[in-house]
Amino acid sequence: MLNSSPLRATLIVLVALAGILFTLPNFVAPSTLNNLPDWMPKKQIVLGLDLQGGSHLLLEVNREEIVSERVKELRRESRSILANDNGIGHLIRTEGAKLTIELTDAENMQTALNALQELDVPLSQALGGVGGVDEMIIGQAGDKQITIELTEEGISERLSSVVAQSIEVVRRRVDELGTTEPTIQRQGNDRILVQVPGFDDSERLKDVISKTARLTFHMVHPSMSAAQAKIQGLPDGTMILPSQDGGEELLFEEVAIGGESLVDSQPGFDPQTSAPIVSFRFDTRGGVKFAEITAANIGKRFAVVLDNQVITAPVINSAIPGGSGQIFGNFTAESANDLAVLLRAGALPATLDIIEERSVGPSLGADSVAAGETAGLVGGIMVIIFMILAYGTFGIFANVSLLINVTLILGALSLLGATLTLPGIAGIVLTIGMAVDANVLIYERIREEKRAGRSPIQAIEAGFQRAFTTILDANVTTLIAAAILFFLGSGPIRGFAVTLAIGIITTLFTAYILTQFMISKWYARRRPKELKIALFNFFPEDLTLKFMKVRKIAFAFSLVLIVGSMGLFATKGLNLGIDFKGGSSIEVQSTEGPADIAQLREIVGALDLGDVQVQEFGTDVDVLIRVETQPGGDVAQQEAVTKVIEAVEVEGYEKRRSEVVGPTVSGELATTGTLAVVAAIVAVLGYIWMRFEWQFALGAVAALVHDVLLTIGLFAITGLEFNLASIAAILTIVGYSLNDTVVIYDRVRENLRKYRKMSIPDLLDMSVNQTLSRTILTSITTLLALGALVVFGGEVIRSFTIAMAWGVLVGTYSTIFVASPLLINFNLTARKEPVKKEERRADGASV
Numbered sequence: 102m103l104n105s106s107p108l109r110a111t112l113i114v115l116v117a118l119a120g121i122l123f124t125l126p127n128f129v130a131p132s133t134l135n136n137l138p139d140w141m142p143k144k145q146i147v148l149g150l151d152l153q154g155g156s157h158l159l160l161e162v163n164r165e166e167i168v169s170e171r172v173k174e175l176r177r178e179s180r181s182i183l184a185n186d187n188g189i190g191h192l193i194r195t196e197g198a199k200l201t202i203e204l205t206d207a208e209n210m211q212t213a214l215n216a217l218q219e220l221d222v223p224l225s226q227a228l229g230g231v232g233g234v235d236e237m238i239i240g241q242a243g244d245k246q247i248t249i250e251l252t253e254e255g256i257s258e259r260l261s262s263v264v265a266q267s268i269e270v271v272r273r274r275v276d277e278l279g280t281t282e283p284t285i286q287r288q289g290n291d292r293i294l295v296q297v298p299g300f301d302d303s304e305r306l307k308d309v310i311s312k313t314a315r316l317t318f319h320m321v322h323p324s325m326s327a328a329q330a331k332i333q334g335l336p337d338g339t340m341i342l343p344s345q346d347g348g349e350e351l352l353f354e355e356v357a358i359g360g361e362s363l364v365d366s367q368p369g370f371d372p373q374t375s376a377p378i379v380s381f382r383f384d385t386r387g388g389v390k391f392a393e394i395t396a397a398n399i400g401k402r403f404a405v406v407l408d409n410q411v412i413t414a415p416v417i418n419s420a421i422p423g424g425s426g427q428i429f430g431n432f433t434a435e436s437a438n439d440l441a442v443l444l445r446a447g448a449l450p451a452t453l454d455i456i457e458e459r460s461v462g463p464s465l466g467a468d469s470v471a472a473g474e475t476a477g478l479v480g481g482i483m484v485i486i487f488m489i490l491a492y493g494t495f496g497i498f499a500n501v502s503l504l505i506n507v508t509l510i511l512g513a514l515s516l517l518g519a520t521l522t523l524p525g526i527a528g529i530v531l532t533i534g535m536a537v538d539a540n541v542l543i544y545e546r547i548r549e550e551k552r553a554g555r556s557p558i559q560a561i562e563a564g565f566q567r568a569f570t571t572i573l574d575a576n577v578t579t580l581i582a583a584a585i586l587f588f589l590g591s592g593p594i595r596g597f598a599v600t601l602a603i604g605i606i607t608t609l610f611t612a613y614i615l616t617q618f619m620i621s622k623w624y625a626r627r628r629p630k631e632l633k634i635a636l637f638n639f640f641p642e643d644l645t646l647k648f649m650k651v652r653k654i655a656f657a658f659s660l661v662l663i664v665g666s667m668g669l670f671a672t673k674g675l676n677l678g679i680d681f682k683g684g685s686s687i688e689v690q691s692t693e694g695p696a697d698i699a700q701l702r703e704i705v706g707a708l709d710l711g712d713v714q715v716q717e718f719g720t721d722v723d724v725l726i727r728v729e730t731q732p733g734g735d736v737a738q739q740e741a742v743t744k745v746i747e748a749v750e751v752e753g754y755e756k757r758r759s760e761v762v763g764p765t766v767s768g769e770l771a772t773t774g775t776l777a778v779v780a781a782i783v784a785v786l787g788y789i790w791m792r793f794e795w796q797f798a799l800g801a802v803a804a805l806v807h808d809v810l811l812t813i814g815l816f817a818i819t820g821l822e823f824n825l826a827s828i829a830a831i832l833t834i835v836g837y838s839l840n841d842t843v844v845i846y847d848r849v850r851e852n853l854r855k856y857r858k859m860s861i862p863d864l865l866d867m868s869v870n871q872t873l874s875r876t877i878l879t880s881i882t883t884l885l886a887l888g889a890l891v892v893f894g895g896e897v898i899r900s901f902t903i904a905m906a907w908g909v910l911v912g913t914y915s916t917i918f919v920a921s922p923l924l925i926n927f928n929l930t931a932r933k934e935p936v937k938k939e940e941r942r943a944d945g946a947s948v
Contacts, residue, residue, distance in 0.1 A: 123512030316360030362387025388424020480889030539612030550632030666814020678824030834908030
């Protein structure tokens, strides 16, 4: 096994060099990337919003508006078909997605039904496609009644089409702002995710994105004002719309010319007054129509209407040929530019509601990067020192593998163009702690084989061979948790899952294959007669601790902890973050010395926004303000955030980060988070049942539930914020706890085949003792990495890292005192059938 073929050695070196090569561009300034040789990769890791600042918006197409507008359209078309084309008398009522047509004469029923069938066009055909679903059901409800009802499939299909159109409009608008590398993508059937790095003016971004920007031109009623129309009644074919200056205008409903004819719009300044204006230009057809309208209505007022608001209504002094004109209004240079952007990009086909908003300032992003780098560096150094102290020369091999491992993770992120977030950095740091686990497994097995009397070469070969199954099983269980995190999580949590999953895969390569390669080359050169695996013996050899004798005490202790945790959860509850209860979270920083918390409470409390919490957040100049969900819905929530920011900025505070989560999103996140934990436990149950036996599966799941409940108890007793990152922490704990449990279970399975006459309690004690050094050493290295995150990682992920550190402790405890003893209670028995020497040797490939 230690004699690597030249091809295998070449592949190992090439993979390691590829990782280094793909990582190098990240250490080069973006402006100098083009100066690199052509053969070098030039992709860099994309930093998430929390690391470089920017804005995140989750938009939802207004379903009710889509249905309402379609029903109105059907009502107009039905009236035209029946009255204008066929002269059939009728009365139309609408209710939700349904129209009821009452005919005045029952004899016209069949004629009316036949005529209305032209409305029922398969939706994809109506939208320009081929085939499609039935958008509506047209039926007879009585002698004189016809019903037209939109189908759910039809509504969903139209909604999907509207989202696709909206994405393109939003993309054009964001691109016009001059931002770099925005992310605009669909989420589900009716949502659009917009992330704009480096653009932290979320208010302006919201204004540009969420406005429908439907531009129309209408003639103003020549002889009656809006006020007179309210008294005397609206003339036929007219409507009253508000104007930008606070008044109202009486306009004709007929659209003289629509914004779809626009081909360009640009901001500018009036040469006479220097006031900001917006110039526009129509296409050829629109220009001809514009010229005809202005020529026929000289001396009359012509209104420019944007989203049902009159922007301006000037008098037409002369015909305007050429198809161009100017829009005057109360513009600033920025608002004129934004309106020009909206008109160039085109109108949204429907209203987009903002249901989630996150904004991070560039200074906070820089702080997050610095915190992540410090935590990673400190954690890595502590793990490296510990491994050298524990294993000497072999610890150096493990550290080289660890460094290559981190390089491969960064290289893979660069190659994939993945987004690195602060939780993603936490995933890398956690990988540093857990990656050495495979090396510890191998080294401890080599020591064990050496104590059994094997020669150095035999001990090394047997150590690698017998550790492989355990390493594979332990990492697959963690990979299951990472996969569930990715598919059920969102945003930064998916970033954490990606780095964790990549870390697991690279760990299998570096800790096993690369370490084996280095040791084989070292052994070939040195040919040592004695293997000195440990520099310091942290644990005595051949431990014989009787863990199973105290299992009842351990069960009672765990039961007390679980009951206490659930009691606290029931009485005190969790400090739910806005991810789960909705609301707003605003982080501000004092620019004039330490923050005055009492003053801020008074200022924010006077805004009458309901339950508001003001608390210190990290340093004495940082403050976190939380505002409960506002009764007015998402729009009111956005307004509340604006009020708070404006109020505190006056007192010398600057916004560093803000988050707004509507009740719709928070409810979905709570459901998804619970589903993620349950799905992880079920998936693990299935995997272990398949790999071992039912007793092992139930024991592992019982230990998992034990760890999850105690972690919930930690959140209840400490008051740490329970948010979406906490779900990621719990799922990581699930993966870590499984990793630990599988190691011992693999050894139990091996010993069951070797010692068929030994009693189960004695066999379990032996198995736990044989793997105890590995269990403790892995816990120490993981806690060293997590400790660096807790101390240096910053407040944003502190609750996340504290929960994971706690999970390592309870996971280690539950592996020894819960998962293993439960096998006795589940009546695990030794195998009775004889085991062939070949099978024993194959099964021996576990620890």
